[in-house]
Amino acid sequence: MFRLQSGLPWELPADPMNGSGWTGLDQSNWQQVVKPTAIEDDHSQFAIVHSRFKYMYDVQKRISADAQITWLPRRYLDGDPPPWPGATLRHGTLVWDLVDSSSWDIETSFGGDVFNGLDRARTIIGGNGFNSGEETIPDPTFPPEYSEPGYRGTIARAPGIVLRDGDRTGIKTSSFKWKPATDVGFVVGGHSAYGVNEAISAAVNMAGDLVAAALFVPPVGGAIDAILKPLYTDTLFAYMKQHDPVRAGRLGWSHLHETLCEGSDRAYTISALLALRAGWWRTREQSTHQLKVVDGYEGLRIGQYGHGNAYLGTRIGTTVKDWGVPGVIYVDRITEITISWDRKTTPIFDLTVGHRDEEDPIVKGLEMIQEVAAIARELGML
Structure with missing residues (x-):
C-alpha cells in the first residue's frame, strides 16, 4: 500500500536521513489504510510470513484461519470517530483491521447447555507445537461491559448470544451438519531434512x-x-509423523489412522510443522449451522463492534431442534453473513456458524487455480 499510494518510486530518497525526502508517509489522502495495533495488545499465535510479490490474500489465508483472526474492512466517513487516536483520513477511506474476535487461546466458550450455561475454557497447545486440548476455567469473571446500558458488542472471552431453535422462535429455517474427526496420525515429507x-x-x-x-x-x-x-x-529422515492421542481416545477402538498433509515436502522443517497443524485442523470435528434469522431475536444485533453484537468472526451459541442431546449449545464463529429482503419481506439474515462447507466444485476449482497462480507468480511465470 505504501508503494502504490505514497507517490514514490520503490527506492530510497537521495538523502535517506533527511525526513523531508520521505514525502509519502502522510496517509491523509490514501485510498486504503491498515489500522495499527499495539504490540502489547496482540496475543495471536506466532507464524512465519513470507512474501515476494504475492497477493495479500494468498499470504494470509492459511495463517488467519489457523490463528482464528478476521479481517474487517470499514469505510471511514466524515463524522465517524477516528479509527485510532490521531488518525487523519479522507472521507471514504477503506480501513482494514485485523481482529481477534475468537480469543480461543486465552479464554472463551466452546459450548455448554441450556441448563448450566456456557462453559469457559481455553485451548492449550503442547510443547511440540502440534498437540492441543481444552483447559476449563473453573471460576471465570463476567465482563462488566454487558452491564452498561446501550452497550453494543460481544466480548470474545464471554460470548453472550445464544440462538435457540424451536417452533416459536426468531429462527425461520435452519440446517445443521456435523462431521466427526477422522484421522489420528499425520504424515508429512518426501525429501530428507x-x-x-x-x-x-x-x-x-x-x-x-x-x-x-x-x-x-x-x-x-x-x-x-x-x-x-x-x-x-x-530415504533417511524423509518423513515425519505426529499422533493425536486425545483424538484417538475420543474416537474409540475403530478409527481412521493416517493422512498425508499437503503444504511441505521436506521433513523436520518449520514448514513441515505448519503442514502438520493444517492437516490436523482439516480433519478435526466440524459442525455447521446455517440459519435464517430475524435481526433483534434473542438480543441479536447484526453489526460491527459498536453497532452490533454479532459479525464475521464473532462467537455465538446455537441449539439444534430434535438432534443429539437435548439442550446442548454449540458455540462457534460466524463465518458468513448474507442479507436479503424485498418489498413484501422484512430483512432476513442468513448466518453460517462454524465450518463453512464449500461444496460447490466451481469454488474448489477456483481456489486450486488461485494456488497454482500464486506459485506461478512466485516463480516468475506470470
Whole structure:
C-alpha cells in the first residue's frame, strides 16, 4: 500500500536521513489504510510470513484461519470517530483491521447447555507445537461491559448470544451438519531434512577415498557416491509423523489412522510443522449451522463492534431442534453473513456458524487455480 499510494518510486530518497525526502508517509489522502495495533495488545499465535510479490490474500489465508483472526474492512466517513487516536483520513477511506474476535487461546466458550450455561475454557497447545486440548476455567469473571446500558458488542472471552431453535422462535429455517474427526496420525515429507543427504554423500566419499588410500589406488569415493546416490537420496529422515492421542481416545477402538498433509515436502522443517497443524485442523470435528434469522431475536444485533453484537468472526451459541442431546449449545464463529429482503419481506439474515462447507466444485476449482497462480507468480511465470 505504501508503494502504490505514497507517490514514490520503490527506492530510497537521495538523502535517506533527511525526513523531508520521505514525502509519502502522510496517509491523509490514501485510498486504503491498515489500522495499527499495539504490540502489547496482540496475543495471536506466532507464524512465519513470507512474501515476494504475492497477493495479500494468498499470504494470509492459511495463517488467519489457523490463528482464528478476521479481517474487517470499514469505510471511514466524515463524522465517524477516528479509527485510532490521531488518525487523519479522507472521507471514504477503506480501513482494514485485523481482529481477534475468537480469543480461543486465552479464554472463551466452546459450548455448554441450556441448563448450566456456557462453559469457559481455553485451548492449550503442547510443547511440540502440534498437540492441543481444552483447559476449563473453573471460576471465570463476567465482563462488566454487558452491564452498561446501550452497550453494543460481544466480548470474545464471554460470548453472550445464544440462538435457540424451536417452533416459536426468531429462527425461520435452519440446517445443521456435523462431521466427526477422522484421522489420528499425520504424515508429512518426501525429501530428507536439510543436511541428511549431504552428510551421507560426504561419508560415502570419505569411506571410498580411505579404502582407496589403503590399497594405494586412485580415489574412488566420487564414483562410489555416484552409484549409491539414487539408493540413499531422500530415504533417511524423509518423513515425519505426529499422533493425536486425545483424538484417538475420543474416537474409540475403530478409527481412521493416517493422512498425508499437503503444504511441505521436506521433513523436520518449520514448514513441515505448519503442514502438520493444517492437516490436523482439516480433519478435526466440524459442525455447521446455517440459519435464517430475524435481526433483534434473542438480543441479536447484526453489526460491527459498536453497532452490533454479532459479525464475521464473532462467537455465538446455537441449539439444534430434535438432534443429539437435548439442550446442548454449540458455540462457534460466524463465518458468513448474507442479507436479503424485498418489498413484501422484512430483512432476513442468513448466518453460517462454524465450518463453512464449500461444496460447490466451481469454488474448489477456483481456489486450486488461485494456488497454482500464486506459485506461478512466485516463480516468475506470470
